[in-house]
Amino acid sequence: MAGNSIANETVNQSRNREPFSLRRFLTNKYFLYCVSICLFLSLWDYVAREKIFRDSLARPLEVWDQLVLLTQIKFAGTHLWGHIWASLQRVLIGFVLASIVAIPLGLFMALNRYVNAIVKPLFDLFKPMPPIAWVSIAILWFGIGETSKVFIIIIGTFVPCLLNAYNGVRLVDPDLYDVIRVLGGSRRDEIIHVCFPASFPAIFAGLQISLSSAWTCVLAAELMNSRDGMGFLIKRGMDTHQPTLVLGGMILIAAAAYGTSLIVSLAERRLCPWQRTIDNL
Amino acid sequence: MAYKEVVVKKPLLLIILPYASLILFFGLWQAVVQFGIIPNTLLASPSQVLTTFIDKLTNANPDGATMGAHAWTSIQEAFLGYLLSLVIGIPLGLAMGWFNIAEGLFRPIFELIRPIPPIAWIPLTVFWFGIGLAGKVFIIWIAGIVPCVINSYVGVRMTSPVLIQMARTYGASSWQIFTQLCIPSALPMVFGALQLALAYCWTNLVAAELLAADSGLGFLITMGGRLGRPDIIVLGMICVGISGAIIGFVIDQVEKKLLAGIRR
Numbered sequence: 001m002a003g004n005s006i007a008n009e010t011v012n013q014s015r016n017r018e019p020f021s022l023r024r025f026l027t028n029k030y031f032l033y034c035v036s037i038c039l040f041l042s043l044w045d046y047v048a049r050e051k052i053f054r055d056s057l058a059r060p061l062e063v064w065d066q067l068v069l070l071t072q073i074k075f076a077g078t079h080l081w082g083h084i085w086a087s088l089q090r091v092l093i094g095f096v097l098a099s100i101v102a103i104p105l106g107l108f109m110a111l112n113r114y115v116n117a118i119v120k121p122l123f124d125l126f127k128p129m130p131p132i133a134w135v136s137i138a139i140l141w142f143g144i145g146e147t148s149k150v151f152i153i154i155i156g157t158f159v160p161c162l163l164n165a166y167n168g169v170r171l172v173d174p175d176l177y178d179v180i181r182v183l184g185g186s187r188r189d190e191i192i193h194v195c196f197p198a199s200f201p202a203i204f205a206g207l208q209i210s211l212s213s214a215w216t217c218v219l220a221a222e223l224m225n226s227r228d229g230m231g232f233l234i235k236r237g238m239d240t241h242q243p244t245l246v247l248g249g250m251i252l253i254a255a256a257a258y259g260t261s262l263i264v265s266l267a268e269r270r271l272c273p274w275q276r277t278i279d280n281l
Numbered sequence: 282m283a284y285k286e287v288v289v290k291k292p293l294l295l296i297i298l299p300y301a302s303l304i305l306f307f308g309l310w311q312a313v314v315q316f317g318i319i320p321n322t323l324l325a326s327p328s329q330v331l332t333t334f335i336d337k338l339t340n341a342n343p344d345g346a347t348m349g350a351h352a353w354t355s356i357q358e359a360f361l362g363y364l365l366s367l368v369i370g371i372p373l374g375l376a377m378g379w380f381n382i383a384e385g386l387f388r389p390i391f392e393l394i395r396p397i398p399p400i401a402w403i404p405l406t407v408f409w410f411g412i413g414l415a416g417k418v419f420i421i422w423i424a425g426i427v428p429c430v431i432n433s434y435v436g437v438r439m440t441s442p443v444l445i446q447m448a449r450t451y452g453a454s455s456w457q458i459f460t461q462l463c464i465p466s467a468l469p470m471v472f473g474a475l476q477l478a479l480a481y482c483w484t485n486l487v488a489a490e491l492l493a494a495d496s497g498l499g500f501l502i503t504m505g506g507r508l509g510r511p512d513i514i515v516l517g518m519i520c521v522g523i524s525g526a527i528i529g530f531v532i533d534q535v536e537k538k539l540l541a542g543i544r545r
Contacts, residue, residue, distance in 0.1 A: 036386045
């Protein structure tokens with residue numbers, strides 16, 4: 001009988017919850033997600049079946065069959081996993097090498113104005129050049145082997161890594177410096193306890209950007225010429241006009257890019273839990 | 282004057298160093314090629330690149346078009362793709378930020394397409410549209426639309442909830458809140474997208490032209506590679522870099538004009 005007292009507010013509210021209705025069900029987020037995916041796939045299937053792009057678009061199921069087939073037979077010398085590993089290896093080598101050099105350099109530039117004065121103009125010179133523009137000259141210098149592909153990836157990942165490490169330190173909230181100065185910290189304390197932790201989120205954002213840039217670069221390099229890798233699958237599909245192979249390669253590379261970026265964001269959550277992000281993004 | 286002006290003097294070394302580093306870089310580059318440490322078949326010296334540039338302004342050989350024609354093709358493609366991605370991407374992102382139905386319907390598709398590098402679309406676009414203008418505009422559109430949608434979406438989502446609640450209290454309709462509150466507060470983010478999208482478009486333009494084209498700055502680079510002419514490759518790279526930087530600068534200025542008075 002005490003249903004109307006303030007103490008029972010929660011109980012009342014839960015009782016007042018709106019009843020199930022068709023309108024609410026139709027505008028539910030997850031229902032719409034399902035509708036959207038289904039619509040997308042059926043539209044894709046319809047366009048492919050009606051041959052609107054003639055025979056240049058494969059149906060989703062055909063693409064799936066092609067991928068399953070690739071795991072069973074050897075294509076150009078290796079299974080599907082071999083191709084995935086070939087691309088992944090290139091991305092990892094280039095990514096790790098570039099970030100090992102670029103992040104400390106970026107931090108140095110932000111902390112020391114003399115280093116900044118020397119490196120910044122050179123960096124500004126190379127910054128606007130798209131990494132893919134290096135493909136031709138990389139082939140000229142290093143041939144068509146692994147080195148040229150890793151070189152392009154390094155070029156592509158270097159810029160965002162360095163830029164974000166640099167800006168991460170420069171855009172640290174000045175209040176934090178004031179706090180540590182008031183507490184009597186030395187320059188070294190400032191760097192270790194303020195600069196590094198505060199620039200971590202920015203550095204990780206840079207890593208994410210450079211990772212996606214690395215995938216773009218490895219793809220470009222493999223499309224130009226290669227004998228294995230996911231870009232090779234796409235290229236072979238293009239040359240022999242097999243849309244299933246092209247689409248299969250696209251799906252694979254999207255999945256790989258998504259997987260690696262997921263790993264980086266998990267690492268970020270472990271390594272810098274103080275970062276605040278916008279939810280639902 | 283009550284206060285003494287504080288004059289911070291920049292050390293002379295700091296003023297000189299940037300120029301010194303640039304001069305040293307170009308000098309080293311010239312010297313390395315001049316004295317044959319790196320053979321001329323692998324790298325062209327800055328002076329050679331400059332000569333080639335002046336020559337290419339009027340001479341269509343050896344790749345079939347003059348510098349101006351290549352640049353014009355590239356700029357045309359980039360701008361068409363860029364404008365299309367703005368026109369479609371920004372309204373889509375804004376709507377996705379505010380309307381549940383728009384978010385529910387478009388977000389999954391967008392998330393599916395987003396991780397695919399735009400370059401991966403090149404083979405399909407060649408199948409579908411050939412190697413002409415349409416194909417390249419399509420690739421550039423795909424490249425540019427991603428940052429547009431993300432930034433406008435986040436911009437709307439970051440609208441201060443207090444403002445929205447206040448508008449609701451005063452009886453504003455959902456549409457009024459969207460047009461008069463969310464969109465203006467998302468504007469700085471949207472302008473951030475303009476720069477980002479441009480950088481993406483420009484990168485992918487070069488990629489598209491490297492793989493499938495018959496003119497344009499990226500094509501110039503490919504031809505240089507095929508002909509074994511490092512001076513043409515370097516020239517192409519520098520032109521792509523400089524034009525990208527110029528366009529970025531122009532957009533930056535426009536942004537400053539339009540956003541004057543909005544605190545960022």
